């Protein structure tokens with residue numbers, strides 16, 4: 203099934219017809235200019251996986267990478283932009299972005315009636331060489347083989363030629379097809395993780411997502427990269443590291459928002475890779491318990507749905523490390539990862555908040571006293587603190603969040619006016635008393651009892 207014609211037919215039959223048309227148009231435009239055009243990366247991997255699977259289902263692609271290789275035919279680094287412009291004219295509705303230094307053109311269709319959400323990248327074949335470890339790739343025009351060689355794993359380093367001659371030719375320089383068949387995530391060379399530490403997280407992502415194994419030698423390279431302190435270097439004051447940290451954050455986001463996040467974290471821990479976030483971070487039973495609690499809560503309670511699920515899991519991870527100081531404090535790590543200021547602040551004040559709330563809750567017996575301690579606390583911060591509390595205190599927080607915080611007092615200001623009280627400074631105190639009595643069940647849920655209480659306590 204690896205013959206050119208078969209690959210070509212496989213591609214056509216597994217893609218949505220509109221997408222196929224898009225690729226054909228791009229291929230024709232490249233052909234007219236004497237360039238070669240390749241489909242590369244995840245799209246090839248996913249189509250080949252689709253062809254291996256017994257069901258004839260359409261492979262849904264939301265992200266397509268094309269590479270123009272025409273270096274010897276005088277294609278310039280602007281070739282991607284030129285092809286993208288042709289496609290933008292032919293298929294309406296796309297926004298065109300050009301990534302300056304790398305000369306990659308991206309076409310984006312967003313909620314499009316034809317393409318739904320589609321991201322099409324067109325690059326010019328290039329070698330990305332790394333001037334020093336953990337730096338960002340720099341560009342130099344080169345051929346397709348080198349373009350593929352700079353990629354992360356063999357299963358992502360496959361290409362299908364879309365132009366003639368040999369349309370449908372599968373380029374597999376590194377054994378990617380075999381690795382797809384045996385279910386291996388394997389790097390192309392020993393330095394891969396040193397050059398780009400985010401690949402450690404990507405290896406885990408692909409392994410867990412596809413049910414693949416990280417190939418043993420690749421695992422050794424991962425462990426070696428971690429042991430050699432690649433993440434510490436990436437954190438140092440190198441001016442290029444913000445970009446690396448941003449990519450690390452997006453890999454973390456990808457992992458933590460996937461349904462397979464528990465398996466991914468276990469695998470990262472097994473590899474010792476959580477240390478890339480913080481040297482002390484281990485997936486202990488306690489951390490595991492907290493993550494599960496947070497996950498369940500976030501899924502269960504609708505009024506928690508505005509919290510970002512992946513970010514809360516990450517905050518649970520980071521809240522687990524000792525306060526520390528300097529570059530390894532929780533807040534500093536969050537800042538390096540360019541998490542929002544809100545998260546950084548929450549982690550920075552976690553210790554203080556923990557003490558204050560625990561102390562208050564220990565003394566609070568009645569529901570109204572619990573409400574008094576917790577009222578006004580921001581939800582996310584409260585959740586992080588609650589996860590670290592013992593059962594009985596945590597139960598109070600839970601009850602507060604799910605019940606007590608939503609209790610309406612049996613009487614309101616309007617009711618008091620009707621009873622003949624004049625609005626004034628005392629009103630606030632009266633309402634607080636009614637609220638407390640309602641919460642503590644003093645009125646047995648009866649308005650009459652509440653009225654009797656007010657009249658008795660505050661004679662007119």
Ligand code: CTP
Nearest residue numbers: 243244245265352353354355358359398400401
């Ligand atoms: N890539 C890489 N190293 C990275 C990130 C990306 O080599 N640190 C390469 C891989 O070859 C990958 C391609 O860039 O196939 C595109 O990256 P991305 O869109 O993140 O991955 P996909 O393989 O398309 O995976 P997905 O299906 O999850 O989008």
